[in-house]
Amino acid sequence: MRKKLIEQLNELEQHRAISLHVPGHKNSTIGHLDILDIAHDKTEIVGLDNLHEPEEVLMDLNDFLSEKYKGYIAQVLTNGSTTGIIAAILAYKEIANRYIIMHNAHKSVHHGIDLAHHEPVITNSIYDIDLLPNDIVIVTYPTYEGRTEDIERIIEHVHGCGAYIIVDEAHGAHFDITPKFPKSAMNFDADIVIQSYHKMLPALTMGSVIFVNNRNISTYRHVMKYVNYIETSSPSYLVMASIESAHEFYLNYSDELFFLKRQMIFDALKQVGCIVGPQDDPAKLLVKHREHTVYELEQALIDSHIYPEMTTEDGVLFILPLSHEDDRYPYHVLLSRLEALNFVKNDIKTNDELYLLSNKVCIQHIIPYPPGVPFVRKGEVITAGDVKTLIHLYQNRVKIEGVTSNIEYYIDRER
Numbered sequence: 001m002r003k004k005l006i007e008q009l010n011e012l013e014q015h016r017a018i019s020l021h022v023p024g025h026k027n028s029t030i031g032h033l034d035i036l037d038i039a040h041d042k043t044e045i046v047g048l049d050n051l052h053e054p055e056e057v058l059m060d061l062n063d064f065l066s067e068k069y070k071g072y073i074a075q076v077l078t079n080g081s082t083t084g085i086i087a088a089i090l091a092y093k094e095i096a097n098r099y100i101i102m103h104n105a106h107k108s109v110h111h112g113i114d115l116a117h118h119e120p121v122i123t124n125s126i127y128d129i130d131l132l133p134n135d136i137v138i139v140t141y142p143t144y145e146g147r148t149e150d151i152e153r154i155i156e157h158v159h160g161c162g163a164y165i166i167v168d169e170a171h172g173a174h175f176d177i178t179p180k181f182p183k184s185a186m187n188f189d190a191d192i193v194i195q196s197y198h199k200m201l202p203a204l205t206m207g208s209v210i211f212v213n214n215r216n217i218s219t220y221r222h223v224m225k226y227v228n229y230i231e232t233s234s235p236s237y238l239v240m241a242s243i244e245s246a247h248e249f250y251l252n253y254s255d256e257l258f259f260l261k262r263q264m265i266f267d268a269l270k271q272v273g274c275i276v277g278p279q280d281d282p283a284k285l286l287v288k289h290r291e292h293t294v295y296e297l298e299q300a301l302i303d304s305h306i307y308p309e310m311t312t313e314d315g316v317l318f319i320l321p322l323s324h325e326d327d328r329y330p331y332h333v334l335l336s337r338l339e340a341l342n343f344v345k346n347d348i349k350t351n352d353e354l355y356l357l358s359n360k361v362c363i364q365h366i367i368p369y370p371p372g373v374p375f376v377r378k379g380e381v382i383t384a385g386d387v388k389t390l391i392h393l394y395q396n397r398v399k400i401e402g403v404t405s406n407i408e409y410y411i412d413r414e415r
């Protein structure tokens with residue numbers, strides 16, 4: 001019999017599942033989303049404005065968000081940063097010379113460039129490319145794992161060449177929340193910055209904001225045109241109100257409790273044999289274990305109903321709660337569950353059909369998710385080494401988008 005989604009969700013509640021993942025409200029224990037009521041789920045009735053041409057209460061909300069950084073115009077998004085990234089890419093379509101992207105670009109960047117009918121130039125470092133006027137550079141800052149680079153220098157370099165820069169700041173909506181957190185690219189005059197409020201701040205999933213530098217009002221108009229094309233015509237008022245709440249949270253935040261609780265989690269992990277890698281963003285930790293693989297560590301956590309954000313060879317990624325005075329985050333339960341972690345060897349899952357892909361042309365991006373960064377792009381050859389990596393990921397139960405369609409395609413061709 002089909003298991004209902006609601007049953008699956010309720011089961012997590014019954015187990016008091018602990019969130020070390022997005023969204024930033026951490027099962028509504030952080031922030032103040034309890035002000036929301038399902039009855040607030042309304043539509044564009046009189047008084048509630050229209051997000052695609054805001055003139056009243058939603059214009060006020062955008063203005064409130066615009067105050068985050070001087071010189072930017074904010075627009076609320078209710079379909080995640082994905083919408084903002086694609087709209088930003090399309091907004092430059094008419095003038096773009098080339099789109100220059102990094103190897104760690106999220107799939108939405110690839111999809112946006114596809115829709116703009118361009119082939120991206122992909123590089124490891126912006127400094128390896130001779131930038132030309134009207135090139136559009138897209139960088140991920142911070143990375144999913146919370147690493148940052150010298151974004152001020154990158155922006156200066158890009159602008160110095162007459163190019164434009166879009167910053168995918170999906171994981172940085174909390175930047176500048178206090179001086180102990182990294183700085184947003186909006187301090188340094190980036191052209192367009194997109195932030196997922198839902199990832200790191202206590203907003204509902206999909207609540208995001210696009211910020212356009214008001215130096216170029218025509219870019220802003222193009223962004224709004226494409227947001228209108230690709231975003232739902234029925235934006236969720238619950239999501240929008242949650243962004244407002246998260247922004248108030250951001251403005252009033254102080255970090256004393258956060259650093260205290262972070263240290264407690266740090267110590268507890270070390271006690272049970274973990275190696276903890278702090279990232280540039282203090283809200284992220286990459287955790288490994290001295291005696292067990294990252295996948296066994298992930299499994300031990302999940303068996304204890306502790307849910308991390310993702311696992312890669314670099315470690316298990318913890319996204320920490322932005323603790324505050326009256327939060328409801330279950331720290332004590334987390335600490336006692338960490339103390340009692342129980343490791344078992346993962347049973348190996350196999351998929352022999354993966355071998356079929358060796359030396360074949362990839363017909364659809366292959367994307368481990370998370371983090372959502374293409375591993376083999378459409379049109380590239382899937383090497384024997386790629387297949388080996390995919391088998392390793394598969395054995396460790398990493399979810400990989402695009403594999404099934406590639407396999408089905410080649411099985412069909414061989415029939």
Ligand SMILES: Cc1ncc(COP(=O)(O)O)c(C=O)c1O
Nearest residue numbers: 080081082106140144168170196
């Ligand atoms: C680096 C990066 N950019 C963009 C996105 C898309 O953000 P959203 O989920 O808000 O659409 C993600 C999502 O995980 C991401 O990791």
